[in-house]
């Protein structure tokens with residue numbers, strides 16, 4: 022039975038990391054290359070090509086698993102007519118909660134969990150278009166705990182997700198600290214964040230500008246007042262491998278995987294659950310539109326988990342359109358926001374010890390492989406969100422916004438010769454406060470929301486999926502108090518602000 026979690030109390034958390042950092046804007050532009058053609062291909066074939074490219078460059082294990090992931094649900098059967106839990110969305114969060122539900126349930130009950138995914142190629146899913154980073158450097162205890170617990174899970178992933186008779190899981194974890202730089206303006210916020218991180222058990226060092234220069238001589242420390250550097254549990258990994266590992270393990274435990282789009286929820290309006298607002302009953306079944314067919318298949322269920330990533334707000338809007346009773350259902354502002362990622366080659370750039378650097382300006386980069394390749398970008402400045410209607414890459418954004426900031430911070434990038442490739446993906450953006458939304462929907466008694474993690478949902482998926490499953494199964498979760506992440510806060514006036522948003 023779905024039970025309510027503790028009501029959310031929102032707090033104010035200052036934003037950090039401002040400062041212009043764009044002193045390099047006067048520098049000459051890097052040479053234009055064939056990158057647009059490459060990104061056209063990316064746009065058409067999406068992450069499958071990226072995966073294929075990785076495999077061809079020898080960056081993937083030679084296991085069959087890597088190749089199977091190119092066709093993840095090829096022979097998916099239609100959904101069953103009845104389920105205990107329907108998870109809408111087969112991204113990393115959807116498969117994580119499905120895995121945890123089957124792992125934590127009382128096996129005698131044999132709960133039937135169905136994951137419904139509309140796009141088996143994951144061509145637009147955030148998970149596979151992310152840059153795969155994990156860090157402990159947040160300002161909110163909830164985010165630090167979720168990431169710390171997820172790091173522990175990833176460290177021991179084969180104890181959790183290995184499927185007998187299959188090769189061991191290799192998520193290609195690259196250990197590397199995040200390096201956050203703060204100007205005078207952001208220094209106090211960064212230092213306050215590190216204090217909370219240490220209280221929560223994270224190992225993070227504070228570096229003065231001279232210590233920073235001694236450790237990373239290639240950094241221009243102009244305008245840097247202080248830096249924080251993660252000493253363990255940080256780095257990046259292959260998102261596909263994690264998604265597939267959750268999916269395979271969950272399926273081996275009996276979770277059903279179905280291709281189809283959940284189009285509507287059908288509720289019993291006569292049923293008014295005690296304590297819930299009158300007018301909206303429990304969702305009795307969901308309608309699933311099957312691929313290449315106008316046919317809708319109803320799946321009756323006890324619980325719906327809305328884990329539709331960037332489309333969670335849209336799902337709840339459209340699927341509940343027919344449910345309006347005497348109550349108007351309110352929107353959850355979880356929506357797609359386009360973010361670009363660029364990969365460039367710079368033979369004279371920083372070496373293997375390169376951290377995942379977050380500049381005072383918000384621009385970031387990290388190493389990509391070992392051959393002088395780097396990957397990076399930044400979120401668009403306030404009020405300049407690109408059109409989210411497509412995943413086209415804006416190359417001028419790199420030339421005009423990202424590269425000048427990074428070339429200022431890392432002078433070696435001034436001689437940047439080649440932008441090799443680029444792609445765009447959607448942040449699963451919570452427009453209210455850019456933090457995960459995790460808990461029962463305040464107006465729909467048996468709908469649970471798991472989405473809106475913005476730029477940090479991949480890394481938090483192991484712990485967030487577990488917490489969600491515990492709340493669904495037991496009504497409480499001892500390991501992380503996520504009461505403040507409950508969806509109700511999105512309709513209040515006090516956002517739960519995280520200072521370390523990238």
Ligand SMILES: Cc1cc2nc3c(=O)[nH]c(=O)nc-3n(C[C@H](O)[C@H](O)[C@H](O)COP(=O)(O)OP(=O)(O)OC[C@H]3O[C@@H](n4cnc5c(N)ncnc54)[C@H](O)[C@@H]3O)c2cc1C
Pocket residue numbers: 109110111112113114115137138139140143145146147148149150151152153154155281282283284328329330331332336360361362445446447448449471472473474475476477478479480481
């Ligand atoms: C460029 C970029 C960089 C990022 N970098 C990082 C990072 O370094 N670290 C990090 O932790 N996070 C990062 N993120 C964020 C992270 O990728 C997301 O928070 C996370 O992957 C969200 O997972 P999800 O399962 O909720 O969403 P998704 O992976 O998008 O999965 C949701 C799925 O739901 C499906 N769906 C939607 N509607 C329906 C429907 N009606 N019926 C059936 N299926 C439906 C979609 O097809 C989709 O496959 C990044 C994101 C981007 C775009």
